[in-house]
Amino acid sequence: MHRATRITGLLSVATAVLAVACGSGAKKDAALSFNEAAWAPPLEKDIPNDSLGASIRRGLSLVRFTPESLPQFATSALRCTSCHQNDGLKKSAAPLTGAQARFPKYMPRSGAVIALADRVNFCFTRSLAGNAIPVGSREMVDILAYLAFISRDVPVGAHIAGTDGLIAMKDTLVGDAARGEQLFTAKLCITCHGPEGKGNGPIPALWGPMSYSIGASMAREERAASFIWHNMPQTAPGTLQPQEAFDLSAFINSHPRPDAPGKEGDWPVGGAPTDVPYNTFGHPAHRPPASLVTRGNPAGALVPNPASIMRRAGQK
Ligand code: HEC
Ligand code: HEC
Secondary structure, eight states, X not given: OHHHHHHHHHHHXXXXXXXXHHTHHXXXXXXXXXXXXXXXXXXXXXXXXXXXXXXXXXHHHHHHSHHHHOTTTOOSSOOGGGTXXXXXXXXXXXXXXXXXXXXXXXXXTTTEEEOHHHHHXXXXXXXXXXXXXXXXXXXXXXXXXXXXXXXXXXXTTOOOXXXXXXOOOSSOOOOOHHHHHHHHHHTTHHHHHOTTSOOBXXXXXXXXXXXXXXXXXXXXXXXXXXXXXHHOSTTSTTXXXXXHHHHHHHHHTTSXXXXXXXXXXXXXXXXXXXXXXXXXXXXXXXXXXXOEEOOSOGGGGOOOOOOOOOXXXXXX
């Protein structure tokens, strides 16, 4: 024991000397020592059997059974895993692995640096068309504990390839909603998601009042085309042509869906991607849906940008 400690001690002295000798190069090496290709997220069976493990487990249940667990907040027919497939681990489905190491992050859509909890609430309010959950709640901490767990060993600030949301489509094609309607039947989407796109139980709604809001990334033509092309039909992903994915996306996103209060303030300094389906600063709506469903609790659908707690003298 004693001897081992001494050897380790000597080794770290040697490493320290080496680091000094190498100067700034050593810093670079430390970042490079994260072997991305060899990294894999821990799995459910790796969750520890302690208090932290209990929180991680609750967080995992919340992302799997969101409307069942949080009916006042997750008011649509979607759960986190409707899009973040395989408990957030699937590479082509906006993976959540490593998310803990990427935040706080500047979000061009908000025009602000936001924390991971706010990013989670953006998915509650926009992707789930629900209400933001209190940042100090046990449920939020549990979700964050799960996200931290599936980010294990990823260095803060590290960029894992393929974790920038949905994978960008190589070519930006123009979808044809009429062709998409035919494909919806021909490619059997209709057998699971139903003729009215309502879904059923674990099969999520694609449009209508119980689906994602217009302010979700999935409401953008290229973003949904990417999800569809990589991941659908669920039992035979990879069988569609890119053009077919764009057609299906245009068809799905032509239907009414919940509004996203505050969306006009998105991309406050401009620069909205071309497929954003509503007007923002300097950006005209791209193929907006036929109509929008008014939100029952518009205040709950907002995730305000972080604001300072500092007050100028004399200010209330
Ligand atoms: C309708 C689909 C959809 C649903 C449902 C959804 N998300 Fe997302 N989420 C996305 C997409 C798409 C992105 C990536 C956005 C982009 O393309 O940049 C994302 C991004 C995120 C991110 C940021 C990841 C990163 O590293 O930047 C987090 C965290 C997140 N979602 C958590 C959740 C949680 C928790 C839930 C459930 C409460 C949820 N999401 C439900 C589609 C969805
Ligand atoms: C075998 C049943 C099945 C078929 C067929 C199927 N889906 Fe899905 N779809 C699902 C399930 C289940 C999910 C939720 C993610 C998961 O659990 O894999 C989903 C998720 C989605 C989502 C993201 C969540 C949402 O609500 O928007 C889109 C978009 C989608 N499917 C479109 C399609 C399209 C387009 C087709 C046809 C090419 C299709 N699906 C075929 C079962 C299916």
